[in-house]
Amino acid sequence: MPTKQISFLLLSLVFWPIAVEAQDIDPHALYERTCAGCHAAHAGEFVFETLEIRENSLVGSRSRQPVATFLETGHGGMSPAEVEVMVELLSKISQSGRLFFRKCRICHDSANDLARLKLVIRDGNLVGRYTGRDIAQFLKNHGRLDRDEIKTMLEVLEGQLVTKSEAAN
Ligand code: HEC
Numbered sequence: 001m002p003t004k005q006i007s008f009l010l011l012s013l014v015f016w017p018i019a020v021e022a023q024d025i026d027p028h029a030l031y032e033r034t035c036a037g038c039h040a041a042h043a044g045e046f047v048f049e050t051l052e053i054r055e056n057s058l059v060g061s062r063s064r065q066p067v068a069t070f071l072e073t074g075h076g077g078m079s080p081a082e083v084e085v086m087v088e089l090l091s092k093i094s095q096s097g098r099l100f101f102r103k104c105r106i107c108h109d110s111a112n113d114l115a116r117l118k119l120v121i122r123d124g125n126l127v128g129r130y131t132g133r134d135i136a137q138f139l140k141n142h143g144r145l146d147r148d149e150i151k152t153m154l155e156v157l158e159g160q161l162v163t164k165s166e167a168a169n
């Protein structure tokens with residue numbers, strides 16, 4: 001294990017008892033507060049403009065360095081708990097949000113905004129906040145998704161809302 005990683009682990013252990021727990025952090029707010037000043041306004045855009053997957057690892061497309069390593073060495077000035085949250089957010093977006101960018105972004109700015117502004121989870125179902133639409137049903141004829149893609153998309157949109165309500169608790 002490289003020395004940097006070891007010292008990062010030690011640092012995490014030392015700070016663990018007083019560190020903010022990862023689940024208390026709203027990942028999108030964290031991105032907007034800590035990274036958006038120099039990078040894209042939304043985490044989603046940042047992932048698609050700046051990062052790529054190489055050998056199963058999320059890396060910067062210019063530096064080819066894993067994002068985790070990049071942040072652990074101090075870029076962005078995050079605490080270990082924040083780095084964990086950020087890496088998870090960026091990876092999740094990269095895996096599942098690709099679809100949104102390909103098929104929805106022409107008309108909807110970001111999955112995060114769409115979910116936060118227009119959707120709610122009611123009785124375990126994703127519905128339109130103002131339209132009352134069952135979104136699983138709605139997507140069968142909207143956005144040209146196949147069945148698997150509808151499932152992924154529902155997860156992406158629900159994920160945005162779960163993240164938000166957890167952060168509010
Ligand atoms: C003060 C400005 C600034 C802030 C704040 C900042 N960055 Fe950066 N970042 C840069 C610059 C400039 C580069 C390109 C030069 C370099 O590689 O260092 C960069 C490069 C990167 C890269 C590598 C991109 C590549 O193509 O290899 C990643 C990943 C990254 N930043 C992530 C983040 C994240 C995540 C945050 C928030 C925690 C953040 N940055 C905060 C200025 C910043």
Ligand code: HEC
Pocket residue numbers: 100103104105106107108118119127128129130131132133135138142143144145153
């Ligand atoms: C060609 C433009 C266009 C594309 C592409 C598109 N949408 Fe839409 N979408 C709209 C418009 C316009 C509305 C509002 C229509 C309405 O409420 O009847 C809408 C409404 C929605 C709603 C319902 C919001 C509510 O309040 O009920 C959801 C959810 C949605 N879109 C998701 C998606 C997803 C996911 C994709 C990609 C797979 C997508 N859209 C692609 C234009 C588009």
